[in-house]
Amino acid sequence: MNGAEKLLETLVTNGVEVCFSNPGTSEMQLVSAIGNNEGMRAILCLFEGVVSGAADGYARMSGKPALTLLHVGSGFSNSMANLHNAKRAHTAVINVVGDHATYHLEYDAPLTSDVPAHALICSDWVKVSESADDLAYSGAEAVQNSLEGAGRIATLIAPANHAWEDASQPVQSLPLPTRQAATKPSIDEAVKALSDGKPTALLLGAAALREESLAVAGRIAKATGARVLCETFAARLQRGAGRYAPERLQYFSEQASEQLAGLEQLILVGAQAPVSFFAYPGKESWLVPEGCEVLELADVHQDIIAAMEAVAGHLDATEEAEVTAAAPPFPPPAGLLTPVAIGQSLTLLMPEDAVVSDEAATCGLGIFPATENARRHDWLMLTGGAIGQGLPLSLGAAVACPDRKIIALQADGSAMYTVQALWSMARENTDVTVVIMNNRSYAILNIELARVGAGQPTPKTLSMLDLSRPDIDWVAISEGMGVPATRAETAEEFHAQFSDAMASRGPRLIEAMVVQQMQ
Numbered sequence: 391m392n393g394a395e396k397l398l399e400t401l402v403t404n405g406v407e408v409c410f411s412n413p414g415t416s417e418m419q420l421v422s423a424i425g426n427n428e429g430m431r432a433i434l435c436l437f438e439g440v441v442s443g444a445a446d447g448y449a450r451m452s453g454k455p456a457l458t459l460l461h462v463g464s465g466f467s468n469s470m471a472n473l474h475n476a477k478r479a480h481t482a483v484i485n486v487v488g489d490h491a492t493y494h495l496e497y498d499a500p501l502t503s504d505v506p507a508h509a510l511i512c513s514d515w516v517k518v519s520e521s522a523d524d525l526a527y528s529g530a531e532a533v534q535n536s537l538e539g540a541g542r543i544a545t546l547i548a549p550a551n552h553a554w555e556d557a558s559q560p561v562q563s564l565p566l567p568t569r570q571a572a573t574k575p576s577i578d579e580a581v582k583a584l585s586d587g588k589p590t591a592l593l594l595g596a597a598a599l600r601e602e603s604l605a606v607a608g609r610i611a612k613a614t615g616a617r618v619l620c621e622t623f624a625a626r627l628q629r630g631a632g633r634y635a636p637e638r639l640q641y642f643s644e645q646a647s648e649q650l651a652g653l654e655q656l657i658l659v660g661a662q663a664p665v666s667f668f669a670y671p672g673k674e675s676w677l678v679p680e681g682c683e684v685l686e687l688a689d690v691h692q693d694i695i696a697a698m699e700a701v702a703g704h705l706d707a708t709e710e711a712e713v714t715a716a717a718p719p720f721p722p723p724a725g726l727l728t729p730v731a732i733g734q735s736l737t738l739l740m741p742e743d744a745v746v747s748d749e750a751a752t753c754g755l756g757i758f759p760a761t762e763n764a765r766r767h768d769w770l771m772l773t774g775g776a777i778g779q780g781l782p783l784s785l786g787a788a789v790a791c792p793d794r795k796i797i798a799l800q801a802d803g804s805a806m807y808t809v810q811a812l813w814s815m816a817r818e819n820t821d822v823t824v825v826i827m828n829n830r831s832y833a834i835l836n837i838e839l840a841r842v843g844a845g846q847p848t849p850k851t852l853s854m855l856d857l858s859r860p861d862i863d864w865v866a867i868s869e870g871m872g873v874p875a876t877r878a879e880t881a882e883e884f885h886a887q888f889s890d891a892m893a894s895r896g897p898r899l900i901e902a903m904v905v906q907q908m909q
Contacts, residue, residue: 393522394419394553395426397486400529400561402429406457406484408448408789409433410441414461414501416488419553424459433789433818435782436810438468443782443808444789445483446476450626450770451745452790455482455536455544462489463503466545471776472808473512473543478774479625480596480690482541484532485513491551505547514542522555530562538567539691540596540660572688572697580657580687581704584614588654591617594636595661596690598698601628601766606698607659608634608711613702617653621661622646623771630766631716638758639664646677653679658686660694667775670842717763723881726905729753731881732825733760736797739885739892740764744795745787748772749780751801753827753904778807781824785811788820795892798824802864803857809867815897816872823891824873824899826864830857864901875899 391399397420408431413421424432435441438460445456460466466487476483489495489505509516515535519525528546536544583590592607599620607618620627620636629635640646643666650656650664656678663684664677678684688697702708722738723731733756740746744767748754758769770787772779784798805826815822868875875898878884884902891898 391557392419392554393525393557394423396522396526396557396559396561397529397548397553398423398427398430400526401457401484401533402427403561404530404533404563406455406533407431409457409459410435410444410448410786411459412436412438412441412461412465413459414465414488416462416490416550417459419550420459420486420488420548430457433814435814437808438465439472439778439808440782440785440811440814442469442476442483443472443779444786444811444814446472446479446481446779447747447770447783447786448790449481449483449541449786450479451768451787455484455533456786458483458485460485460487462487462501463505463508464501466505466508470512472779472782474776475772475774475779477512477514477543480540480542481625482536483543484536485509485543485545487545487547488553489547489549492549493551509545509547512543513545514538515544516547518547519549519552522552522557523559525552526557526559527562530564534564534567539569569693570691572692572700576685576687577697577700577704579685580701583655583657583683583685584610584616584701584705589652590614590655590657591619591650591653592657592659593619593621593639593661593664594659595621595624597694598660599624599627601633603695603698604628604634604636605710606695606702607636608713609702609707609709610698610705612709612711613705613707623773623775625770625773627769627771628766629762629769630714630764632713632766634711635714635762641667643667643670643673643677647674650677650679650682653682656682656684658684659688659698660690668838714763716765722885725881727878727881727884727902728905729756729827730760732884732902732904733757735881735885735888736761737764739889740767740797741795741892742766744797745791746770747780747784747787747796747798749777749801749804750799750827751804753801753829754799757799777804781805781808781811784822784824785815785820788815788822789818792821796820796822798822800824800826802826802828802830802862806862809871812868812871812873812897812899820897821895822897823888824868824897825888826899826901827904828862828864828901829904830861864899868899873897873899875901877901877903879903
C-alpha cells in the first residue's frame with residue numbers, strides 16, 4: 391500500500407467521509423486512492439474557491455470535518471478567500487495539498503512555490519509530511535487538530551513522492567479533543583453582572599446560536615431583564631417559529647452604536663466584542679459604549695452550552711422565555727419584487743428545517759427580518775466578509791443534509807466569484823434552490839462609497855460599481871451549467887416560481903430582478 395492509499399484509509403477510519411477536490415498532477419496518486427476507497431465520496435469542483443466554500447458548508451451542517459484536495463501553492467491560493475471565511479466561522483476543514491516530489495523542488499519548476507507559507511496565512515495547523523508513513527500518520531493528526539475547540543483549519547502538505555512510495559505502518563486513530571470548560575471565575579463574574587441591576591446584554595456567537603443554547607439565553611433574559619444579542623454574521627443561526635430569537639447586531643456602525651447605547655455591561659458568549667466592519671473617517675472603530683464593562687463567559691472554543699446552563703442554574707433561571715410565533719396566514723406578496731417581498735414568499739413557502747445560505751448583501755437587510763416568523767430553519771452567513779461564499783456554502787450544506795431543502799440567497803455580483811458551483815450542484819443533483827438577487831450593481835459598495843467620504847462620484851467612479859453593459863443573463867449561465875432556471879420580474883412571478891422549486895427536488899435557479907428599496 392502506498393502513502394496515498396494509507397492516508398485515505400487513515401482519514402476514513404477517523405471519520406472523514408467527503409472530499410471536495412480540484413486536483414492536479416501532483417495529486418494523481420491521491421486521486422487514485424480516493425477512487426479505490428469506498429468510504430470516501432469525491433466531489434469535483436471547477437475552482438478551488440468552490441472547493442473550500444463547499445467544505446465549509448458541509449462541516450457547518452454535518453459537524454464533521456470536510457476534506458479538500460488542492461494542487462500546490464497556486465491552487466491553494468485560489469481557495470484562500472473561502473478558507474478565510476471558514477476560519478472565521480470556526481469550521482473544521484482538512485486541506486490536503488499536493489506538492490512537487492521532495493527531490494524535484496531544487497529544480498524550481500514553474501509551479502514551485504512556498505506552499506507552507508501559503509498555508510500558514512489561513513490555517514491553524516500546517517504540516518509537511520516527512521515520508522510515506524508519516525503522510526498517513528499526519529492525516530490522523532490533521533483530523534485531531536481540525537476538531538480542536540469549535541473547529542479549525544488543518545492543512546497537510548503531501549509531496550508527490552510520499553504519495554507513491556510504499557507505506558508500511560498501521561493506520562492510526564488519535565483521540566478526539568474535548569471542549570474545555572469555561573472557568574469558574576468567568577461564570578461567577580457573569581452571574582454577578584446579571585444580578586446587579588445594571589443594563590446588561592449577552593452577545594452570542596458560534597455554538598451559542600444553536601436552539602438549545604438560545605433557549606437557555608432566553609431563560610436568563612427572562613430571569614434578569616438582560617438583553618440578548620447575536621453577532622452580525624453567524625456561522626449558523628437556528629431561528630424561526632418555536633425558537634428564541636436574539637437581536638441581531640446591526641451591520642452599519644452608526645446603527646450598532648445606537649443599538650448598544652446605554653449598556654453598562656456586555657457579556658460575550660462565543661463572540662468577539664463588537665467593532666466596526668471597516669474604518670470610516672470620523673467614526674469609532676470600537677462599538678462598545680464608553681464606560682461599558684466587557685466580560686467573557688466563554689470563548690468560541692469552550693463548552694458554551696455548559697457555561698450558560700451553569701449561569702442559569704446560579705440565577706435560578708427556569709422559566710422559559712417567549713419564543714418566535716409562527717407567521718399567521720397572509721396573502722402572497724404582489725407588485726414590485728422587493729427584498730421584503732422575497733422574504734414574505736420565503737416565510738410562506740420554506741419547508742420545516744430548510745437551510746438558508748445568505749449572501750444576499752444589501753437585499754439581506756430586508757429579507758432577514760421578513761423571515762423571522764418562518765418555519766424553523768438554519769441561517770448560514772458570510773462570516774469573514776470575503777464574497778463568493780454563498781453558492782459553494784449551499785453546495786456543501788446540500789451534501790451534508792440531502793433530506794433538507796437548501797436555499798441560496800445570492801447577490802449577483804458576488805455570485806460571479808464562484809459561479810462554477812452551479813455545475814457541481816447539477817452534477818451531484820443537490821436539492822438547492824438558488825435565488826440570484828439581480829440589481830445589476832455592487833449595491834453595498836455604492837452605499838459604502840458615500841459612507842467613507844470618498845467625494846462626489848463621477849461616471850467613471852460609478853462604472854466600477856455597475857454590473858450592466860452588458861447585462862449578465864443568469865438564466866443562460868445557469869442552464870449552461872446544467873441547472874434549470876427561470877426569471878422573475880414581479881412578486882407574483884417570484885412566488886409562483888419559488889413555490890414550484892419548494893415542491894420539487896433537484897437544483898434550481900431563480901433570477902430575481904430585484905427593485906432595491908434602501909432600508
